[in-house]
Amino acid sequence: MPELPEVQTVLDGVVQVLGGKSITGLECYYPGTVIIDPLLDRDPFPARLIKAERRGKYMILHLDSSACIIIHLRMTGKLVYEPQPDEPHKHERARLLLASDDALRFIDIRTFGKITLLDSCNLAKYLPALGPEPLSQDFNLSYLQQAFKGRKAPVKNLLLDQGLVAGLGNIYVCELLFRSKIRPDRPGSSLSAKELREIVKYTKELLLEALAVGGTSVSDYRQIDDKTGEFQHFLRVYQKRECPVGHKLQNLKLAGRSSFFCPECQK
DNA sequence: CAATGATCCTGTCCGC
DNA sequence: TGCGGACAGGATCATT
Structure with a gap:
């Protein structure tokens, strides 16, 4: 996607x-x-x-x-x-x-x-009202603190909301939450400043890594010359059975989407 | 306003 | 072999 x-x-x-x-x-x-x-x-x-x-x-x-x-x-x-x-x-x-x-x-x-x-x-x-670009300076700790304030919805759902932050979809949200060591079903308002800082850091890191190799091809996505991207080779949890350390992954349905996560690594 | 669920659509995969 | 059903999910709309 x-x-x-x-x-x-x-x-x-x-x-x-x-x-x-x-x-x-x-x-x-x-x-x-x-x-x-x-x-x-x-x-x-x-x-x-x-x-x-x-x-x-x-x-x-x-x-x-x-x-x-x-x-x-x-x-x-x-x-x-x-x-x-x-x-x-x-x-x-x-x-x-x-x-x-x-x-x-x-x-x-x-x-x-x-x-x-x-x-x-x-x-x-x-063009609908869109949140900040995740790679911009506007996507930072204080923005997320304000955006997640009082929100009971799972952090996964909030990050998928384009009005909150623009451009993330299911694959990258699964991956960034794994890197941030946060379960996808945690209520938005329950995240600490430290955890929000991790989300900001790993969102940018992940997107830059994926950009560098032309994106992720899991099904139909192709570049303009019909070549695949290469980031699918670097996914750690999306559509996987085990995390990189070998823990068995769980798959929760959140916001109607499959949410792969590691119950050991993500808290 | 916030949160959730149905809807759109078709190729692929699985079980029987 | 073939068929039915589940599944994949971004954005929008309806409902609670």
């Missing part, structure tokens, strides 16, 4: 592919995948990319026609660059047409992914 490191890796690939190249159109092959803001009253193509940014798991492409494209991969979305492709692939839900008949295919088995086309001035309408 694409989380912050995967989305950032894909976005870096998009910038490489689109660099200087004209975008000539956006085609949709599955109803609902492409959303066009009704307030966008003109054809924004052809256009060039002038800026690409990531907010949480959202990619935002700013075009020189003052329109922008928001892409969310959700569970199984992939962006794959293809020089001069012909027929849409079986699970290809949309396609960004490029100059020279090249394309970026949006392939998404489970169809949850979305591509939104809108005028830049309406961006706020399509």
Whole structure:
């Protein structure tokens, strides 16, 4: 599942592919995948990319026609660059047409992914309120103390809440809680300052390590050239049976997601 | 407001 | 071999 490191890796690939190249159109092959803001009253193509940014798991492409494209991969979305492709692939839900008949295919088995086309001035309408970026200075001890204050929900659920911190998903939350030695079902308000500091430290450490190897490929995630990331080889608890020391792992259902943890190492 | 649960969707895996 | 059911989960919406 694409989380912050995967989305950032894909976005870096998009910038490489689109660099200087004209975008000539956006085609949709599955109803609902492409959303066009009704307030966008003109054809924004052809256009060039002038800026690409990531907010949480959202990619935002700013075009020189003052329109922008928001892409969310959700569970199984992939962006794959293809020089001069012909027929849409079986699970290809949309396609960004490029100059020279090249394309970026949006392939998404489970169809949850979305591509939104809108005028830049309406961006706020399509981006939900997101918490701070976990790799920024704003994600720190005092922020977490304030954010977890009085919260009875499990720390796992809180870290998955994009309004609280933007970009974490199930895999990295499982992993960062293991590194922090904290059980996923601990109520948010029960964590000590020391434990919150560990969460801040290991969240950043984990994300930087995953970014350095192009993210984690557990199912459908691929980089823009369809290559896998490599961080799946460094996971310590997600979808594992034993922790690195050999303790048997437990799997709790929290926020509807499987939560792998080590009852020995995590307290 | 906080917390929880259902919903969307399809490929894969398991048991019978 | 094939079928039914469980499972995977990000974001959104509804309910308590």
